[in-house]
Amino acid sequence: MNGNGNVKQAIVISDLHAGDRTGLCHKNGVPLDDGGVYMPSGLQLKVFEWWEEMWGEWVPRVTRRQPFAIIINGDAIEGEHHRSKTPFSVNVNDQIRAAALLIQPLVKLCEGRLYMIRGTEAHAGKSGEHEETLAKMVGAVPDENGQYARWEMIARIGNRLAHIKHKIGTTQSMAYQHTALSKAAMQLSASAAQWNYEIYDWICRSHRHRYSRCENRTYHGEQICVVTPGWQLRTPFIYSMSGDDLPEFGCVLLRAGDEEHYCREYVKTITRTPEVVL
Numbered sequence: 001m002n003g004n005g006n007v008k009q010a011i012v013i014s015d016l017h018a019g020d021r022t023g024l025c026h027k028n029g030v031p032l033d034d035g036g037v038y039m040p041s042g043l044q045l046k047v048f049e050w051w052e053e054m055w056g057e058w059v060p061r062v063t064r065r066q067p068f069a070i071i072i073n074g075d076a077i078e079g080e081h082h083r084s085k086t087p088f089s090v091n092v093n094d095q096i097r098a099a100a101l102l103i104q105p106l107v108k109l110c111e112g113r114l115y116m117i118r119g120t121e122a123h124a125g126k127s128g129e130h131e132e133t134l135a136k137m138v139g140a141v142p143d144e145n146g147q148y149a150r151w152e153m154i155a156r157i158g159n160r161l162a163h164i165k166h167k168i169g170t171t172q173s174m175a176y177q178h179t180a181l182s183k184a185a186m187q188l189s190a191s192a193a194q195w196n197y198e199i200y201d202w203i204c205r206s207h208r209h210r211y212s213r214c215e216n217r218t219y220h221g222e223q224i225c226v227v228t229p230g231w232q233l234r235t236p237f238i239y240s241m242s243g244d245d246l247p248e249f250g251c252v253l254l255r256a257g258d259e260e261h262y263c264r265e266y267v268k269t270i271t272r273t274p275e276v277v278l
Contacts, residue, residue: 007113008158009255010069011059014166014206015230017123018102019095020078021086024051024231030088030098038088038098043233043270050249050268051102051231055109058266062253070110071153072103072140073206073228074119074166076131081122092125096134103138116140116149119166120207124149158256160201163188168205168227178214181205181225185216189223199223201261202254206230210248211267224263228252233270246270 017023019030025040027048032038040048059068077095078087089095107114116135118128125131128149135148142148152165169180185203192199199218202225209230216223229248250266 006156006158007067007069008257009063009066009253010071010155010157010162011063011110011251011253012071012073012164012204012206012228013231013251014073014228015075015119015209015232016072016099016102017075017078017230017232018099019087019089019092020084020232021088022233023078023098024048024102025098026101028101030094030101032089032094033091038094046270047231047233047249054251054266055106059109059251059253062255062264062266067113068110068253069113069115069155069157070106071115071117071155071164073117073164073204074131075123075207075230076103076116076119076134077123079123079125079130092130096130096137099134100138103134107139112139112141114138114140115153115155117153117164117166118149118151157202157254158261160256160261161198162202162204162254163200164202164204166206168207170208177210177212178225181212181214181227182216185214185223185225189216189218201256202226202263204228204252204254210245211250211252211265213263213265221260224254224261226252226263226265229265229267246272 025044029037029039076099080090118124118131131149140148143150155162204226206228208227211229213226229250231249246269249268253264
């Protein structure tokens with residue numbers, strides 16, 4: 001299968017940040033360029049348990065064991081950025097290898113319907129060059145220009161339409177978590193109306209590492225706007241913020257029925273920092 005069939009459902013994941021001590025890491029570790037091996041921490045092993053549970057139990061159940069596509073929506077590797085001290089290797093080939101260990105088994109699950117979208121340049125490399133290398137390595141479906149990692153994706157899922165891109169505005173306030181989503185939805189809908197294009201049924205973003213969702217009403221019914229959870233533990237940058245934001249891990253399912261479309265989510269989080277009894 002080369003991804004050219006029209007399936008009625010897609011799993012969207014994002015923000016693996018492979019290559020970082022806080023990113024997703026295979027339980028067997030990652031072979032390094034010099035012959036060494038990076039082994040995951042206890043927390044990384046716990047996150048990888050959820051990764052295996054998601055693909056082994058949740059995905060078969062919610063897809064009803066019917067054909068589906070997988071879309072990786074950016075920031076598959078950590079990259080070398082902002083003088084960060086958390087990557088276990090700043091050799092981008094080590095990081096690409098770490099991501100490939102996670103992604104290659106997925107190609108068989110989706111029968112070759114694997115798509116990759118470029119994330120932020122800080123992680124994916126200038127112009128997304130490192131994610132392009134990774135996408136070609138794992139056999140992602142190329143776009144009309146032969147690029148294996150895309151900047152965005154307009155996906156026909158069954159008889160419905162999704163607009164999928166990595167970046168979305170962030171906020172520390174839960175009261176405003178839907179603001180950027182609603183703004184993006186209104187801009188996309190206005191542009192579609194202006195140029196007589198079909199209105200999107202789903203608008204999917206990532207980048208925040210936390211799941212959120214809101215809906216708007218269109219002539220097709222609900223327009224579902226969703227941000228995917230990620231796969232990275234708290235970084236020093238997150239600890240520097242004023243809130244107590246717990247990272248979330250998981251994916252979303254976009255599914256088109258004969259008369260309706262919907263979104264399902266798999267979301268996990270770690271426990272808070274342990275209490276200190278004084």
